Amino acid sequence: MFSPTKEKVFMGQNLIWVMILLGQIHGYKSCIQKERMALLEIKKHMIAVAKEGESNFVFPTWTNDTKSDCCRWEEVKCNRSSGRVTVISFGLMYMKESSLLNLSLLHPFEDVRILDLGWNRFSGLFDAVEGNKSLSRLRKLEILFLDLNEFSSSIFPFLNAATSLTKLSLKANNMDGPVPVKELRDLTNLEVLDMSWNRFNDSIPVQESFPLRNLRALSLRNNNFSSSMGLQGKFAHIFHISRICKLKNLQELDLSGNKLVGHFPLCLTNLTRLRVLDLSSNQLTGSIPSSLSNLESLEYLSLLDNNFEGFFSFGSLTKLSMLRVFKIQLVPTFSYQNLLIICFSWICQ
Numbered sequence: 001m002f003s004p005t006k007e008k009v010f011m012g013q014n015l016i017w018v019m020i021l022l023g024q025i026h027g028y029k030s031c032i033q034k035e036r037m038a039l040l041e042i043k044k045h046m047i048a049v050a051k052e053g054e055s056n057f058v059f060p061t062w063t064n065d066t067k068s069d070c071c072r073w074e075e076v077k078c079n080r081s082s083g084r085v086t087v088i089s090f091g092l093m094y095m096k097e098s099s100l101l102n103l104s105l106l107h108p109f110e111d112v113r114i115l116d117l118g119w120n121r122f123s124g125l126f127d128a129v130e131g132n133k134s135l136s137r138l139r140k141l142e143i144l145f146l147d148l149n150e151f152s153s154s155i156f157p158f159l160n161a162a163t164s165l166t167k168l169s170l171k172a173n174n175m176d177g178p179v180p181v182k183e184l185r186d187l188t189n190l191e192v193l194d195m196s197w198n199r200f201n202d203s204i205p206v207q208e209s210f211p212l213r214n215l216r217a218l219s220l221r222n223n224n225f226s227s228s229m230g231l232q233g234k235f236a237h238i239f240h241i242s243r244i245c246k247l248k249n250l251q252e253l254d255l256s257g258n259k260l261v262g263h264f265p266l267c268l269t270n271l272t273r274l275r276v277l278d279l280s281s282n283q284l285t286g287s288i289p290s291s292l293s294n295l296e297s298l299e300y301l302s303l304l305d306n307n308f309e310g311f312f313s314f315g316s317l318t319k320l321s322m323l324r325v326f327k328i329q330l331v332p333t334f335s336y337q338n339l340l341i342i343c344f345s346w347i348c349q
């Protein structure tokens with residue numbers, strides 16, 4: 001006789017088998033032939049740009065064996081009921097310098113939602129046939145990671161065609177000059193934009209307003225912005241915060257690690273939906289404005305590593321009932337550094 005627990009385990013195992021079997025009869029589809037061939041084309045392209053001796057490490061599970069289901073290959077995910085590829089991630093590959101990605105290779109993946117091309121050494125995108133319209137072919141693409149490549153700002157005209165994007169990450173590339181806002185204007189669905197760890201600056205006046213009205217999170221961390229604080233005075237014509245301040249839906253804004261000078265940018269206190277504001281590691285001076293209390297949704301505020309001075313009134317914080325983390329370091333008006341990290345919750349992030 002089985003003890004009751006053993007019986008349960010036994011039945012449980014049978015149930016799993018039945019479910020797997022049903023899964024295969026009902027709805028489970030292996031990847032479609034067209035996309036399988038297209039993945040193998042991508043592999044060929046990547047082998048061609050791989051450094052010498054690296055080609056064996058390029059998508060080793062993507063095999064030419066016709067019995068192999070490409071939905072089970074590493075770096076690939078499918079919608080199991082349609083058998084269409086929905087996620088491709090290229091992973092870390094050692095490529096020759098200045099390699100380009102041929103975007104036409106991606107066109108067969110009509111249902112792809114997430115593309116991760118991070119950690120490669122691509123320096124550019126191209127499509128000899130459709131040019132900068134290429135990415136408009138991927139109508140369902142929602143998330144595009146291009147982090148840790150060597151892309152320059154030359155890829156923006158291509159990105160502007162990916163109008164279904166909700167999240168775009170360009171972290172740690174080789175981008176400098178002003179943020180080419182004009183070349184992002186068609187990305188009206190974009191909610192999250194990460195341009196951190198580049199060298200964007202505000203050297204050239206940008207006349208256009210920031211077009212990304214639906215943006216919820218923007219990171220410009222560790223770039224080379226400096227003059228953005230001159231909103232009212234002589235710098236008013238130059239890109240910046242004044243334009244970011246028009247993004248009324250922003251909930252997260254990270255401008256840390258730049259070279260921002262001048263006073264706390266007052267117009268930021270108009271962004272009443274902000275939950276996270278990080279202005280740390282800049283060169284801001286003056287006192288902290290009392291209108292900070294407008295930011296009633298604020299949960300995280302870091303003003304560390306600036307040159308704020310003077311008296312800071314906690315009174316202006318009492319309205320910020322959501323605030324959990326507040327970091328500030330006031331310039332020594334006495335002989336010691338006045339380091340203040342206040343955590344309103346368990347964890348000080």
Ligand SMILES: *[C@@H]1O[C@H](CO)[C@@H](O)[C@H](O)[C@H]1NC(C)=O
Nearest residue numbers: 040041043044062063064065
């Ligand atoms: C797969 O096989 C075909 C025909 O045998 C060949 O032309 C192609 O280069 C192979 N592709 C890969 C990625 O091995």
Ligand SMILES: *[C@@H]1O[C@H](CO)[C@@H](O)[C@H](O)[C@H]1NC(C)=O
Nearest residue numbers: 079080081082083084086111
């Ligand atoms: C998966 O494919 C099926 C059939 O084409 C479709 O109805 C469903 O919406 C897809 N699921 C997702 C999450 O896209």
Ligand SMILES: *[C@@H]1O[C@H](CO)[C@@H](O)[C@H](O)[C@H]1NC(C)=O
Nearest residue numbers: 041102103104105106127128
């Ligand atoms: C780019 O990819 C497309 C689609 O596979 C192919 O037809 C074209 O020849 C490729 N271009 C180059 C220069 O490799």
Ligand SMILES: *[C@@H]1O[C@H](CO)[C@@H](O)[C@H](O)[C@H]1NC(C)=O
Nearest residue numbers: 131132133156157158160183
């Ligand atoms: C795309 O390329 C065409 C032709 O090279 C050019 O005229 C157009 O301005 C480009 N579009 C963008 C958004 O840069």
Ligand SMILES: *[C@@H]1O[C@H](CO)[C@@H](O)[C@H](O)[C@H]1NC(C)=O
Nearest residue numbers: 176199201202203224225226
């Ligand atoms: C940062 O921008 C300044 C001009 O505003 C420029 O002189 C400097 O070279 C830039 N630094 C980097 C690392 O690009």
Ligand SMILES: *[C@@H]1O[C@H](CO)[C@@H](O)[C@H](O)[C@H]1NC(C)=O
Nearest residue numbers: 245265266267268269270271
């Ligand atoms: C806040 O927004 C209002 C309305 O858009 C504007 O009139 C005001 O100047 C802004 N305040 C600051 C400090 O920029």
